[in-house]
Amino acid sequence: MHITLVKKILASGEPCRKCRDVEQRLKDGGHWPRIDEVITADERDPNSPGMRLAKDLNIDLAPFFVVRDNGAVTIYTLYFKFVKEVLQSNHRQSDADKELLENNPDLDFI
Amino acid sequence: MDPRQATVNHTPQQVLKDALSRYEQGKIAISFSGAEDVVLLDMANQMGLAVDVFCLDTGRLHAQTYRFLETVRQHYNLDLELLMPQPEAVSELVRHKGLYSFYEDGHSECCAIRKIEPLRRKLDTLDAWITGQRRDQSVTRTNVPQEQEDQAFSTDEHTLIKFNPLADWSSADVWSYIRTQGVPYNELHDSGFVSIGCEPCTRAIAPHEHERAGRWWWEESTQKECGLHAQNVIKIVD
Ligand code: SF4
Numbered sequence: 001m002h003i004t005l006v007k008k009i010l011a012s013g014e015p016c017r018k019c020r021d022v023e024q025r026l027k028d029g030g031h032w033p034r035i036d037e038v039i040t041a042d043e044r045d046p047n048s049p050g051m052r053l054a055k056d057l058n059i060d061l062a063p064f065f066v067v068r069d070n071g072a073v074t075i076y077t078l079y080f081k082f083v084k085e086v087l088q089s090n091h092r093q094s095d096a097d098k099e100l101l102e103n104n105p106d107l108d109f110i
Numbered sequence: 111m112d113p114r115q116a117t118v119n120h121t122p123q124q125v126l127k128d129a130l131s132r133y134e135q136g137k138i139a140i141s142f143s144g145a146e147d148v149v150l151l152d153m154a155n156q157m158g159l160a161v162d163v164f165c166l167d168t169g170r171l172h173a174q175t176y177r178f179l180e181t182v183r184q185h186y187n188l189d190l191e192l193l194m195p196q197p198e199a200v201s202e203l204v205r206h207k208g209l210y211s212f213y214e215d216g217h218s219e220c221c222a223i224r225k226i227e228p229l230r231r232k233l234d235t236l237d238a239w240i241t242g243q244r245r246d247q248s249v250t251r252t253n254v255p256q257e258q259e260d261q262a263f264s265t266d267e268h269t270l271i272k273f274n275p276l277a278d279w280s281s282a283d284v285w286s287y288i289r290t291q292g293v294p295y296n297e298l299h300d301s302g303f304v305s306i307g308c309e310p311c312t313r314a315i316a317p318h319e320h321e322r323a324g325r326w327w328w329e330e331s332t333q334k335e336c337g338l339h340a341q342n343v344i345k346i347v348d
Contacts, residue, residue: 094199097222097230104262106243106254108325110141110166110225 001069002036003086006050008062009042018102019063022079031087061103077103122275123153125256129240129273130159138238139164141229142190144175145296145306146284147242148182150275152293155186161240164232167192168224169200170308178296185294193228200224210310217311217326224308233263238271246280247305248322281321 005026007019026032041050041062054062057075065076067086076082080096083089101107120128129138139162140150154161165179183190203211203223212220233239243254260272276284281304288295298306302314304321315324 093227094219094222097226098218100230100262101218101222101226106248107226107262108248110143110229110241 001067001086003034004037004039004053004066004068005035006039006041006053006059006062006064006066008050009040009044009048011043013044016062022063025079029083029087029089031083031089034087119278120256122150122279123157125273125275126150126153126240127157127159129238129257129275130154130161133238135160135162137236138162138240139191139232139236140240141165141242142182143242143306144171144179144182145242146281146288146299147276148293148295149284149287149291150240150242151182151186151188152287152291153275156291162191163188164191164193166225166229167194168308169195170224170310172298172306172309172312174298175296175306178294181294191232193232195224195228199227212311212326213328216329230263233260233270234268236270238273240273240275242276243274244276244279244281244284248320 005022007023008016010016023032026035039049039053041054042048043051045051046055050062053066054060054064057066059075059077061077063079065079065082065086067074067076067082074086076086078096078099080091080099083091132138140147140154142148142151142163142165144165151161151163179190179192182188200223203220207215207219239260245252245254254274254277256275256277257271257273260270264270287293296303296306298314302316303312303324304315305324306312307325311326313324313327315321
């Protein structure tokens with residue numbers, strides 16, 4: 001299995017808050033060694049490796065994970081889904097629900 | 111024809127009728143927010159269609175909204191299901207962060223506990239749900255179709271379909287329907303409230319403001335932190 005984390009640099013040049021949060025959670029949970037590769041999607045540079053990969057995979061959210069396993073490629077845009085399914089680790093449901101809301105802004109008006 | 115395309119650009123009534131004919135009762139329900147989406151209930155009622163209706167009771171709604179829910183329940187003789195958050199989760203949030211944490215931390219943590227969890231619990235029991243979402247409501251809804259696979263709540267084991275019969279309608283269309291059909295409406299609308307949610311997170315807006323300005327106004331209105339927004343980069347060659 002090969003895991004790639006794609007993290008984002010905002011147009012302002014700052015790293016995105018969610019990406020920092022995800023990286024810290026991976027480290028705090030002892031999962032960081034499971035990440036084989038980290039690449040950057042720099043919003044200022046459409047040719048940055050992460051922006052190109054996101055375009056190829058038709059992904060418009062970051063951070064995201066690309067998991068390659070025995071020829072199969074699975075994309076995870078939800079961190080907690082990735083943690084549960086790939087790292088087989090538990091998480092608080094409320095954290096997963098918060099992420100679901102943040103990744104689906106059209107749920108705002110429910 | 112692909113069923114996802116079957117109702118595109120149909121009238122809201124056609125979408126409703128189609129949706130309710132495709133799913134048995136108990137497997138489809140209308141999500142009613144206590145605001146303008148009351149028109150969906152009226153349409154179903156006028157067509158004589160039986161439909162389950164649920165509403166998220168976050169515990170933070172306006173008194174006017176609770177009164178309106180009761181008016182609607184009686185008016186349409188509804189078996190209205192109120193979905194409540196898990197008391198332990200609310201209690202933990204309030205104990206650690208107080209009753210107004212959303213003004214400091216943003217609304218997603220409180221909304222996750224008070225809305226998303228009970229909604230997910232309900233949607234797990236359904237195959238389809240019906241919402242009052244419209245494209246003109248916010249910048250995040252400009253692509254809302256009349257029917258879609260719900261990407262947020264579907265799982266590998268369970269596909270959930272979401273119907274948005276009002277997707278094509280404007281706010282003016284909705285209000286024209288409410289006035290001409292004599293539909294009951296939330297009295298907050300008469301005080302300048304357009305989009306109505308929880309009391310601490312909703313405010314009246316001025317006529318020139320977009321309805322999104324009435325919700326979570328202290329947060330950036332177009333903030334889409336997780337989106338990837340390529341810049342139009344002009345490379346300067348020296
Ligand atoms: S709208 Fe406000 S009060 Fe209601 S659940 Fe969300 S953050 Fe909490």
